[in-house]
Amino acid sequence: MSLRLIFKRYQxxxxxxxxxxxxxxxxxSDFKGLFKYSTLNELYFQRxxxxxxxxxxxxxxxxxxxxxxxxxxxKLTINKPELIKIYNNATSxxxxxxxxxxxxxxxxxxxxxxDSNEILKSPILEDLEEVNNNFNIDKDLKDWIxxxxxxxxxxxxxxxxxxxxxxxxxxxxxxSQPRNDESLKFSSFSSNFGNKDKLSIVNTYNNGTIDDxxxxxxxxxxxxxxxxxxxxxxxxxxxxxxxxxxxxxxxxGTIEEAEFQNxxxxxxxxxxxAIDASPRNYLKDYGVFGNQRYLDNVWKCINWDxxxxxxPKKDSQNFSFDxx
Amino acid sequence: xxxxxxxxITKRLIHDVPKLKGQYKYETSGIxxxxxxxxFKGAWTDYQKFLTxxxxxxxxxxxxxxxxxxxxxxxxxxxxxxQHIFHYASQAHNNxxxxxxxxxxxxASKTQPSRNLMGRINDMGFKNLQELYDQIxxxxxxxxxxxxxxxxxxxxxxxxxxxxxxxxxxxxYGKNQSLDLNGGISEQTYEKYLELKNQVEExxxxxxLPILGINLWDHAYINDYGINGREEYLKNLWSSLxxxxxxxxxxxx
Numbered sequence: 012m013s014l015r016l017i018f019k020r021y022q023x024x025x026x027x028x029x030x031x032x033x034x035x036x037x038x039x040s041d042f043k044g045l046f047k048y049s050t051l052n053e054l055y056f057q058r059x060x061x062x063x064x065x066x067x068x069x070x071x072x073x074x075x076x077x078x079x080x081x082x083x084x085x086k087l088t089i090n091k092p093e094l095i096k097i098y099n100n101a102t103s104x105x106x107x108x109x110x111x112x113x114x115x116x117x118x119x120x121x122x123x124x125x126d127s128n129e130i131l132k133s134p135i136l137e138d139l140e141e142v143n144n145n146f147n148i149d150k151d152l153k154d155w156i157x158x159x160x161x162x163x164x165x166x167x168x169x170x171x172x173x174x175x176x177x178x179x180x181x182x183x184x185x186x187s188q189p190r191n192d193e194s195l196k197f198s199s200f201s202s203n204f205g206n207k208d209k210l211s212i213v214n215t216y217n218n219g220t221i222d223d224x225x226x227x228x229x230x231x232x233x234x235x236x237x238x239x240x241x242x243x244x245x246x247x248x249x250x251x252x253x254x255x256x257x258x259x260x261x262x263x264g265t266i267e268e269a270e271f272q273n274x275x276x277x278x279x280x281x282x283x284x285a286i287d288a289s290p291r292n293y294l295k296d297y298g299v300f301g302n303q304r305y306l307d308n309v310w311k312c313i314n315w316d317x318x319x320x321x322x323p324k325k326d327s328q329n330f331s332f333d334x335x
Numbered sequence: 336x337x338x339x340x341x342x343x344i345t346k347r348l349i350h351d352v353p354k355l356k357g358q359y360k361y362e363t364s365g366i367x368x369x370x371x372x373x374x375f376k377g378a379w380t381d382y383q384k385f386l387t388x389x390x391x392x393x394x395x396x397x398x399x400x401x402x403x404x405x406x407x408x409x410x411x412x413x414x415x416x417x418q419h420i421f422h423y424a425s426q427a428h429n430n431x432x433x434x435x436x437x438x439x440x441x442x443a444s445k446t447q448p449s450r451n452l453m454g455r456i457n458d459m460g461f462k463n464l465q466e467l468y469d470q471i472x473x474x475x476x477x478x479x480x481x482x483x484x485x486x487x488x489x490x491x492x493x494x495x496x497x498x499x500x501x502x503x504x505x506x507x508y509g510k511n512q513s514l515d516l517n518g519g520i521s522e523q524t525y526e527k528y529l530e531l532k533n534q535v536e537e538x539x540x541x542x543x544l545p546i547l548g549i550n551l552w553d554h555a556y557i558n559d560y561g562i563n564g565r566e567e568y569l570k571n572l573w574s575s576l577x578x579x580x581x582x583x584x585x586x587x588x
Contacts, residue, residue, distance in 0.1 A: 050562075053561050053562040054562060057561075057563055058562055058563055061563055088519065089519045090519070092519070092520060092521045092522040092525065093522065094519075095521040098518060098519040099518065102518055103479075127384050127385065127388055130385070130388050130389065130392070178422055178481075178501060179480045179481040179482070179500070179501040179502075180479070180480035180481055181480075215517065216480065216517045217480035217500075217518060218479045218480075218515075218517060218518035218519070219517030219518050229516075229519070230528070233520060233522065233525040234525075236522075237525070289480075290481065290552070290553040290554060290557075291553045291557060291562045294553055294557045294558075295558075295562070298381065299377060299381040299382050299384075299385045300381070300385060
């Protein structure tokens with residue numbers, strides 16, 4: 012696939028309009044249980060608008076008629092160093108949409124001032140049964156989570172601790188990962204639950220992507236592109252052409268080669284849930300010491316119906332839960 | 336550089352928020368032209384407390400207990416299992432470094448780069464301070480996440496600007512963290528990567544010392560400038576720099 016660089020009617024992207032958020036905006040009311048209104052406005056509407064504007068502007072500047080889906084745009088631009096700004100904005104927009112889509116309001120939260128004592132607080136030991144019983148979601152999904160992580164409590168701890176471990180900008184994802192691909196054949200986990208897709212938790216940082224098949228090869232491609240450019244230059248000035256002796260290491264290749272050979276193309280990873288752990292999400296309402304409190308609230312605000320909708324259809328139908 | 340509070344009775348050391356020159360004034364009326372009292376509290380009092388408290392908890396009873404954040408960051412930079420400690424030490428040091436060079440706008444306007452410093456800035460290819468500022472803004476726009484920008488002095492006394500993603504430190508090029516390889520990789524990043532690779536292959540020694548630091552973490556501006564206010568913050572930060580402090584960081588012949 013290649014980007015069509017022919018001048019066509021430019022398609023532009025817009026910020027997803029979620030009915031629940033639009034209603035909050037209309038009434039300038041808080042996102043109950045998670046954000047004050049002013050924060051929601053800055054986080055979603057203002058930041059979103061800024062990203063959308065920059066993205067559309069860059070598409071026009073680069074004379075690109077983009078595909079209708081943001082995901083396609085991300086796939087097309089990640090390996091094009093000259094279109095890095097488009098990639099960055101497209102990813103930011105996609106992540107923003109994805110995160111806010113899987114949120115719903117929960118019980119009210121009053122945003123108390125959280126001070127430094129929060130660091131010294133002992134963690135609350137949660138009851139395995141209680142967490143399990145309070146987790147009222149679709150049965151298939153729940154069983155799938157338990158078969159992947161052991162228990163709901165283990166899943167919750169891993170999810171929130173992964174998010175808490177992010178110091179800069181980043182997102183913690185719940186992903187569905189196919190088991191029957193090459194890379195998992197040799198993994199010790201592969202035999203536990205047959206060939207069913209497995210749920211995993213991963214972190215991405217800044218504008219990272221969960222899909223390694225997109226991310227891989229970049230250094231190699233950059234190298235090739237550079238060589239191509241240099242070759243073009245050399246062709247123009249043939250008298251300067253020299254044979255460049257390449258260093259040859261018979262045991263270890265270069266990082267670029269390793270990257271190229273380590274293909275992830277067989278994997279198709281499906282994101283189910285995103286938790287944005289970047290400081291901008293909690294600093295305003297929860298303060299410097301409020302990261303953990305924010306994440307605890309996010310847990311209560313996850314819209315599991317949306318997560319269920321995102322699960323691959325085929326697998327959820329075929330899914331059977333063997334627990335021993 | 337950091338003041339530590341010694342408790343004689345228990346013979347333990349606790350990392351605490353160092354007192355800034357003019358701290359009391361900043362707490363009550365903020366840094367004129369840059370921070371409101373709340374903004375100052377979030378960026379300095381609270382954040383530094385958060386960093387030093389975590390540092391204390393992590394270094395308690397270890398060899399790092401009696402060291403300053405600067406020593407700890409150098410000590411842990413190369414230790415792959417101590418990166419969580421490095422984070423707090425590096426952040427605490429960087430944040431202190433940046434706050435030391437800030438002052439009220441009216442006082443800042445009375446200061447200017449020394450002839451020595453200005454000459455070196457000119458040697459970098461910037462005709463005036465505005466051009467240096469423009470370059471810093473340009474660099475900040477290429478940073479997708481949190482981070483720092485430092486003007487550093489090379490061993491040959493020339494200056495250069497470096498980007499440090501997240502908790503990167505300007506003292507050791509192995510932990511500058513100037514490459515962001517998370518998403519798409521730009522040509523610029525690839526060039527930097529090649530440069531770094533060369534440095535490693537040649538076993539080159541990279542002793543840089545920071546002269547000027549810019550904090551691009553959300554903590555530094557979110558209270559006063561909002562989530563999308565980085566540009567505005569940078570503008571105000573630039574006019575609140577106390578060049579007397581920055582001049583003093585260069586060795587004068």
